Every structure is written in structure tokens, then in C-alpha cells.
Amino acid sequence: MVKVFGQFLLFLQSMLVRTERVKVIWNRTLDEAVLIGIDSIFIVSIVSAFIGAVTCVQIAYNLINPLIPKSTIGYMVREMTILELAPTITSIVLAGKVGSSIAGGLGTMRITEQIDALEVMGINSSNYLVLPRILGSIITFPLLVILAMVLSILGGYLAGTLSGAMTAQEYVEGIRDTFIPYNIVFALIKSVVFAFLVSAISAYRGYFTEGGALEVGASSTTAVTHSIIAILIGDFVLAYTLL
Amino acid sequence: MIEIHNIHKSFGDAPILKGVTCTFETGKCNLVLGGSGTGKSVLLKCIVGLLKPDIGSITFDGTVFTNNKIEIRQEIRKQIGMLFQASALFDSMNVFENVEFPLRMLTPDMSRAERRDRVEFCLKRVGLEAAGNKMPSELSGGMKKRVGIARAIAPNCTYLFCDEPNSGLDPLTSIKIDELIYEITHEYNITTVIITHDMNSVVEIGDHIVYLHKGQKLWDGTKDEILNAQVPELKEFIFSSSLVRAAKRIEMEGGSLEEIRQEPSKDI
Numbered sequence: 001m002v003k004v005f006g007q008f009l010l011f012l013q014s015m016l017v018r019t020e021r022v023k024v025i026w027n028r029t030l031d032e033a034v035l036i037g038i039d040s041i042f043i044v045s046i047v048s049a050f051i052g053a054v055t056c057v058q059i060a061y062n063l064i065n066p067l068i069p070k071s072t073i074g075y076m077v078r079e080m081t082i083l084e085l086a087p088t089i090t091s092i093v094l095a096g097k098v099g100s101s102i103a104g105g106l107g108t109m110r111i112t113e114q115i116d117a118l119e120v121m122g123i124n125s126s127n128y129l130v131l132p133r134i135l136g137s138i139i140t141f142p143l144l145v146i147l148a149m150v151l152s153i154l155g156g157y158l159a160g161t162l163s164g165a166m167t168a169q170e171y172v173e174g175i176r177d178t179f180i181p182y183n184i185v186f187a188l189i190k191s192v193v194f195a196f197l198v199s200a201i202s203a204y205r206g207y208f209t210e211g212g213a214l215e216v217g218a219s220s221t222t223a224v225t226h227s228i229i230a231i232l233i234g235d236f237v238l239a240y241t242l243l
Numbered sequence: 244m245i246e247i248h249n250i251h252k253s254f255g256d257a258p259i260l261k262g263v264t265c266t267f268e269t270g271k272c273n274l275v276l277g278g279s280g281t282g283k284s285v286l287l288k289c290i291v292g293l294l295k296p297d298i299g300s301i302t303f304d305g306t307v308f309t310n311n312k313i314e315i316r317q318e319i320r321k322q323i324g325m326l327f328q329a330s331a332l333f334d335s336m337n338v339f340e341n342v343e344f345p346l347r348m349l350t351p352d353m354s355r356a357e358r359r360d361r362v363e364f365c366l367k368r369v370g371l372e373a374a375g376n377k378m379p380s381e382l383s384g385g386m387k388k389r390v391g392i393a394r395a396i397a398p399n400c401t402y403l404f405c406d407e408p409n410s411g412l413d414p415l416t417s418i419k420i421d422e423l424i425y426e427i428t429h430e431y432n433i434t435t436v437i438i439t440h441d442m443n444s445v446v447e448i449g450d451h452i453v454y455l456h457k458g459q460k461l462w463d464g465t466k467d468e469i470l471n472a473q474v475p476e477l478k479e480f481i482f483s484s485s486l487v488r489a490a491k492r493i494e495m496e497g498g499s500l501e502e503i504r505q506e507p508s509k510d511i
Contacts, residue, residue, distance in 0.1 A: 018313065021351060113331040120291050120404075121345050122320035 011204050015131045018124040025132055032136030036098050040144055047093050048148035051085050052077060052155030060165035070166040074174020077156040079183070086148040087187045088235050091194035094141065095227035099202035102133055103223035106206030107216035115207070130203040134196060141195030142188045149187070190238055197230040244269050245290065245402065245434055250299035252285055259285045260296070261458040269304075270432045272425055272448045274439055277455035278480060283438045284328075286455065287406055290436065291323055292316060303402065321349050324395025326405040326424075330387035332379040338390050339375035342366060345398045365393040369423060385416035389423070396427060403428065403435040409444060421447045442484045445469060454480070470494070 019025070059073045106129060109115050118125040153175060160166045205223035209215050245267040252260040259282045267273040277283050288294040290301055292308065301308045303319050332341050342362045346353055353361075366372050369389040379387060388408055395403055405424060409417040425448040428435040437444065445452055449466035456476045464472065469481065470491055482488050 018317070020348070024348070108334075112329055112334075113327045114333055116293055117325065117327060117331040117333075119293060120320065120323055120325045121348065122317045122323075123348055 008204050011126065011207065012200060015126045019127050020124065028128070028132035029135040032132045033139045036136050037140035037143060040094060040097055041147070043093060043097060044090055044144045044148050045151055048086060048090060048152040049155035051089060052081060052152030053159035055080055055085065056156035056160045057163060057165065060160060070170045071174035071177060073160060073166055074171040075177045078153060078175040081149055081152040082183045082187050086152055087145050087190040087194065088231065090145050090148040091141065091191065091198065091231050092228055094144065095198045095231060096224050098137060099198045099224050099227045100220040102199060102202040103206035103220045104216055106203055107209035107219045110207065110209045111212055111216060126207065130207065133203055134199040137195040137199035138192055142191045145187060145191040186242055189242065190235065193234050193238060194231050197234055198227045201227045201230055244304055245436065246302040247290065248300045250286065250289055250301070251297045252289055252294065253297055259458050263455070263460050265453045265460055265463060267434055267436050268451060269434045270429065271435070271450035272428050273436045274445055274449045274452045275436065275455060276439060276445060276452055278440060281455045282458040283455055284406060287404055287436065287438050291325060291404055292320060321398070322401040324400030324403045326388065326391040326395050326408055328406045328410055330391040332387055332390055334379055337375065338366070338371065338377050341379070341390055342393045342397050345394060349398050361397060365397045369393045384411050385420065388412065388420050392423060392427065401433055403433050405435070405437040407438055409439065409441045414443065417441065417443060418447060424448065442481060442487050
């Protein structure tokens with residue numbers, strides 16, 4: 001365990017020595033950001049809209065006390081979405097999609113000797129292949145989390161109003177009630193940390209793949225599992241330290 | 244010239260290379276011959292720096308490569324072109340971009356037009372001038388090898404390494420790839436090292452041959468000397484091929500090996 005962690009740190013260090021030209025890395029980062037971001041919009045939109053809708057319906061189902069105003073439903077949807085559901089669930093979804101893609105892509109490059117080809121050319125393969133993926137994730141995860149927040153609150157609005165659980169006015173009143181801007185900052189900090197964890201862990205698993213196609217699949221699976229565990233641990237640590 | 248001195252390499256407790264010493268001369272096709280598991284690919288990976296030898300030194304034209312400063316190793320690496328066993332073309336790039344890649348990365352001062360001219364020249368040299376827009380997945384095995392060669396020579400490499408260039412190819416395509424490597428080696432006076440267990444390559448292009456057996460160099464010499472080598476392991480390896488046995492028989496009956504070697508080319 002300690003050995004693996006040490007190897008992981010050395011892997012991260014290797015990205016930052018013998019770096020390629022800034023222009024090359026920047027262009028690669030933009031390419032990766034487009035790939036990670038654009039390709040993930042659909043799944044993030046679907047998941048976040050339905051999570052918002054389900055959260056709204058379930059809170060409405062549990063709020064049976066007539067003394068509690070119905071605007072509380074909107075308030076709770078907003079708080080849950082911003083603080084936890086949007087950053088964490090979106091990151092877990094992206095761990096499955098982006099993490100497996102990074103690990104599978106690098107694993108395939110490793111077993112087909114494409115990484116060796118880069119090294120023989122004198123190119124720092126971890127700097128050229130991994131750093132742009134990590135930077136691309138750090139750029140896109142927060143944007144996707146913001147999208148998830150918006151769509152989740154919108155999903156709650158549609159579910160709440162269309163099901164008749166509350167009026168539109170009550171929902172809007174709820175989501176505007178005692179808003180704390182720091183919560184948004186906290187969610188974005190979480191998304192940046194999760195982006196780093198998912199991309200770095202997945203890249204590490206893929207980069208050191210040995211064997212054949214079977215091992216590439218195993219690397220992807222391990223990358224997703226470890227990324228999700230890291231997200232959950234990171235979520236607790238950040239909540240404990242920053243709230 | 245590449246000088247290999249007393250290279251040892253082990254994986255765990257298993258010794259793979261046991262003190263290999265040899266020289267690969269400039270302007271020649273140097274073949275490293277041997278059966279599967281004899282350490283040929285490990286030797287190649289040690290030479291190009293993908294593996295670090297436990298003991299021994301590797302020198303490129305007088306400059307020590309092993310354990311030298313990273314800057315010096317990088318400079319040597321920029322002069323290395325390599326054709327991998329499975330070609331190792333970048334899946335996300337088309338043929339043109341694959342060949343252009345080392346130029347873009349290693350020669351940032353080169354203008355786009357210069358790069359385009361160089362890529363077109365290299366693709367033409369390997370006979371693939373019309374395949375620039377194709378993706379690697381659209382290419383045959385032989386075409387992939389050709390693109391690999393074009394990519395290797397694009398930055399004007401001084402040293403060309405080929406890891407089993409004939410693997411997975413039919414005999415006719417194998418000969419064409421061998422001939423291409425041979426021509427390029429002599430045309431540009433580069434030091435070429437080819438890892439192979441194909442006896443046909445030995446007869447076709449082996450200017451200098453090193454025979455490895457169980458991690459040790461047992462013999463080295465030219466293609467004209469190899470059929471008369473008196474090393475039992477090498478004789479067993481060579482004459483396991485029925486074609487070589489037939490060639491040897493014809494030679495013993497008064498035929499010329501050179502004539503036999505040229506025979507297939509006439510038919511083609």
C-alpha cells in the first residue's frame with residue numbers, strides 16, 4: 001500500500017520534470033478538456049436533472065407536517081444539490097466515464113508500445129499524455145458541476161410543480177431563502193479536488209498497465225473503483241475541514 | 244557505431260542478459276538473431292533506454308548512454324528512430340500526422356511547410372505517398388510497418404532500431420520491408436540494429452549478425468559466414484528451417500548461395 005502510494009507520488013513528480021513546451025501542453029489540455037467536457041454533458045445532464053427531481057419528490061413525500069412551509073422543499077433541494085449531490089454524484093459519474101476512458105486509453109497505449117515510442121523519441125510520456133488529461137479534468141469538472149447544479153434545481157422545480165407537490169412560487173421562494181455563496185465556492189473546490197483524484201488515479205492505473213487486453217479492462221475497473229473510493233474519502237475530509 | 248559492453252540484465256531472480264558484448268557498425272544492417280526468450284528484445288530495450296541494464300555500458304559514437312546525464316541521453320534519443328514490433332502508430336493520428344509527430348516535437352524551429360515537405364518525402368520514400376489521410380486502423384500490417392519506418396527516419400535519425408520488422412507479415416511483404424530497411428541504411432549511412440529470428444532476413448540483409456542464446460552472445464559474423472558457423476546451438480537454430488537446409492544442400496551440390504539468395508527476387 002505504502003509502496004503503491006510512493007510510486008503514485010513519483011509518477012506525479014515525473015509529469016513535472018523534463019516538460020514539453022508550454023504551447024504543446026496547452027493545446028493538448030484544450031483537446032482533452034473538449035473530449036472530457038463535451039462527451040460528458042449528456043450523461044451529467046440526465047443524471048443531475050433526475051436526481052434533482054427525485055430529491056424534490058422524496059422530500060415532499062416526507063414533509064407531512066403542515067407547520068413546515070412547502071418552500072422548505074426548494075430550500076432543501078438547493079442545499080443538497082449544491083453541497084453534496086452536484087459535486088459528488090457528478091464526480092462519481094465522471095469517475096465511471098472519464099476515469100475508465102483515461103485508464104483504458106493509456107493502458108492500450110502502453111500495451112501497444114505507443115508510450116514506449118514516445119519515450120524512445122525523447123519525449124516525457126507522462127508529461128505529454130497525463131498532465132493534459134489532469135489539467136483538462138480540472139478545467140471541465142467544475143463547469144460540469146455548475147451545469148449539474150442548475151439542471152438539478154431545474155429538475156426539482158419541474159418535478160415539484162408538475163406533480164402538484166408545491167407551487168412554482170413556493171419552490172422559487174425556497175431556493176432563494178438564506179442563500180450562502182460560500183457553499184458554491186465549497187462545491188467548486190470539491191469538484192477541482194475530485195477532478196484531480198479521478199484523473200490522476202485513472203492515469204496511474206492505465207499508465208502502468210502490463211499484459212494484454214484483459215489487463216487493460218482490469219486497469220479500467222480498478223481505476224474507477226479506486227477513484228470512487230478516493231472521492232468519498234476526499235468528500236469527508238473536505239466537508240470536515242472546510243465547513 | 245554502437246558499442247555494447249558486458250550488459251547484464253535480470254528481472255527478479257531471473258537473469259535475461261548475461262554479459263553481452265558486441266559492436267554495431269555504422270552503415271550496416273546489424274542483425275541480432277536468436278530464438279524466443281533469448282533476450283533479444285530486452286537487449287534492444289536496454290540500448291534505446293527503455294530498460295536500464297544492471298551492469299555494463301552502451302556507447303553511441305563515443306558518447307556513453309548508460310548512466311549519463313539526462314540531457315546527454317535525451318540528445319542521443321533524439322537521433323534514434325525505432326520501428327516497433329506492432330508498429331506502435333498513434334491511433335488518434337492519421338498517417339501524415341504520425342510521421343509529422345517527431346518533427347513537431349523534436350524540431351520546433353521547423354516551419355509547417357518544411358515539415359510537410361519532409362513528411363511527403365518520407366512517405367514517398369516508403370511508397371505510401373497516397374496514404375497520408377488514412378488512419379492506422381485502415382492500414383495493412385505491411386503498410387503499418389512502412390509508416391513506422393517513415394516515422395523513424397523523418398527526423399533524420401542516426402540510429403535505426405527495428406524490433407522484429409517481419410513479424411505477422413507474409414514472406415513477400417517481409418522481403419519488401421527488409422529491402423526497404425537495407426536501402427535506407429545504406430542510402431543514409433545510418434547504424435541499423437534489427438532484432439529478428441527470421442532466417443530469410445539474415446540471408447537478405449544481414450551485413451553483420453550477432454547470435455544470442457540464453458542471454459549470451461555465442462557468435463557474430465556476416466551472412467556469408469553464418470551457414471558455416473561451428474557453434475552447435477547456432478547450427479541447430481539455422482538448420483531448423485527446411486528452406487535453409489535446402490539452400491545448404493544446393494550449395495554443397497555445387498550451387499552458389501548468392502544465386503539461391505537472389506532466386507526469389509527474380510520471381511517477384
